[in-house]
Amino acid sequence: MTPTVPRTRRRAAHLALLLAALFLVVSGLAPAAPAFAEPNEGSSKTLAQLRENLEVAAKGYLEAEAALETAKASQKALAAELITAESELERLRVFVGQYAAEAYKTGKLGVVSLMISGSQPGSLLSKASAMDRMTQRDEARMADFRTRKQEVTAKKAAIDIQLKLQQDALKEIEKRKKAADQALRAVDGRSSSGYINPNSPLAKPAPRNANGSWPSEGCSIKDPTTSGCITPRTLWAMNQAKANGFGRYVSCHRSGGGGEHPKGRACDFASATGGFTNSSASGGDRTYGNNLASFFIKNASRLGVMYVIWFCKIWINGGWKNYSSAGSNCGDNPAGDHTNHVHVSIL
Structure with a gap:
């Protein structure tokens, strides 16, 4: 059987708790409520100007840093593409050398002689057809050679542009650093x-624009x-x-x-x-x-x-x-x- 507490005793206990709580409040011993109020960081003309200058300097720094990262990534991708293009160009260059040597040795008369030297009926027509296919093949290879050569030249020029962008970004970063230093001298x-x-966890990157810049x-x-x-x-x-x-x-x-x-x-x-x-x-x-x-x-x-x-x-x-x-x-x-x-x- 569960024991019961007389009603008068229960009332007395409740009254005692209320009196104890009242005593804590009056005496200043009550548990402090969490201080969730916003921190008052202060305000002055100097501080306002400092915040404005720091914002400009830091914003420019981050934008220049993003431009530098993008330029480095583009340069790396272009360098890999350039290696592939130069390898293909070298293969085609070998063919062009062989083709030029054969053309020099045979000339047009040599080609015609080769075509008419057959003894079987119809060999002239078959050899003419074969030479036509060879000519088309050679012309395609020559066109591919010219295209690859232009591609290599363009990629080298593009890499030079990315290097220039990196130099400009580094100059801007240094400029923004000096601006921040100057602003902070006031304090x-x-x-x-x-x-x-160094063991801080890595965050998931915030979304950026397709070119690597920060969206407004x-x-x-x-x-x-x-x-x-x-x-x-x-x-x-x-x-x-x-x-x-x-x-x-x-x-x-x-x-x-x-x-x-x-x-x-x-x-x-x-x-x-x-x-x-x-x-x-x-x-x-x-x-x-x-x-x-x-x-x-x-x-x-x-x-x-x-x-x-x-x-x-x-x-x-x-x-x-x-x-x-x-x-x-x-x-x-x-x-x-x-x-x-x-x-x-x-x-």
């Missing part, structure tokens, strides 16, 4: 070392983290992070302020399980942020990552720089210094 953006995990995208998709919108590529990058084990709180679109948030091309990834806490990450939270930043850096060319900001440093155009936009010692302003969240901007 003491000296070169720095930063944590990168607008803020056209409902942001699953806010009531705003994001671009398809930003959603792809966020989902790739989640698919690879980075499932803590994320906030992307932001209606106010500068940078890429209002454009739906940036996300803030909280390092703490409780969201954007007003304290710098440490221990496992710091490791989580390190690994998340490494993931986006390793997959920058796959996901179209313009730059990553984490723990008073910014990774842009292939290298780490100091980043202290809050104008304080690192960690004094966890949101502005990005010591409580990883910021990722997407092309």
